[in-house]
Amino acid sequence: MSEHPHRLEQRKVRFDFEGTPLHWVPNEPEASHIMNTLHLILPAGEFWFCRVYNKALPLVRDVRLREDVQGFVKQEAQHARAHDSALTPYLVRHGIDPTPFTDKLHWLFDQLLCDHPLGDNAVSRSLQPWWLRQRVGLIAAVEHFTCVLGDWIISTRSLDHADPVMLDLLRWHGAEEVEHRCVAHDLHVHIGGSMLMRWLYMLIAAPLLIFLFSSAMKTMMRQDPVTRYRPGFLRLWYHLGKRDLMPRMGDVGRAVARYFLPSYHPRGEGDIQVALAYLANSPAARRAAAEKAPISA
Ligand SMILES: [Fe+2]
Ligand SMILES: [Fe+2]
DSSP states (O other): OOOOSSOOOOOOOOOOOTTOOSSOSTTOHHHHHHHHHHHHHHHHHHHHHHHHHHHHGGGOOOHHHHHHHHHHHHHHHHHHHHHHTTIIIIIITTTOOOHHHHHHHHHIIIIISSSOTTOSSHHHHHTHHHHHHHHHHHHHHHHHHHHHHHHHHHHOSTTTTSOHHHHHHHHHHHHHHHHTTTHHHHHHHHTTOOHHHHHHHHHHHHHHHHHHHHHHHHHHHHHOGGGSSOOOHHHHHHHHHHTTSSOOHHHHHHHHHHHTSTTOOGGGSSOHHHHHHHHHHOHHHHHHHHHHSOOOO
């Protein structure tokens, strides 16, 4: 099962965006907005992960994997809360209304990908084990991307001059994505997911994520006079990737290709030592650890 030598821990981080500018990567409004899409997508998406995994937990017979799934759920819930905490004190304060996008996103997770998208009837109930496996497979494919993106954000030096609060949020999150990179894949395999399902869900996850990033980006850019008329998401990604302000398209393409290898396992992705080193030094994670530590007399 998972290879990391420690239990996954929920770090109860908090962020104060009071001084964070809208264009938190200086002079890079497009890069700022593209990374800000995470605040729109992840609260709904990661709480959905938690609901699906809580449903899958009774199926896990392996003690270690069970602990990993529980740790994963706690970490993802904290990720969702942290990104959600950026909506009002940061985006709304800067005049960006996220609801044209987030209202539609709630339909995706609460209506289409919920436990009973066909209604709570006999057909729906009989399909539950199958439907749970499909959603776990989809999450495993998405988690491959979160590990790859997380590894980039903790490794790149091109953002070192950006707003330290926002950067710490993204790097803390990215580091935990690398830390729990094996859990989603191991759970998928444990409950009967096949290689064919893995391929199928990557073919769904990749265009779905591009669509979500593109739509969320447009929602924000339209409301910012500086970025009102800009090229599409893929063109921007290509150009920002060349300047290391996003992961390079070619690198992400190669990561997608690795997911199709029969030998694929997420333990080969990302750099766990870099991730753990960041978590040991993240300002927000250190504050959370200090608040958690018992006060000595
Ligand atoms: Fe996450
Ligand atoms: Fe994750």
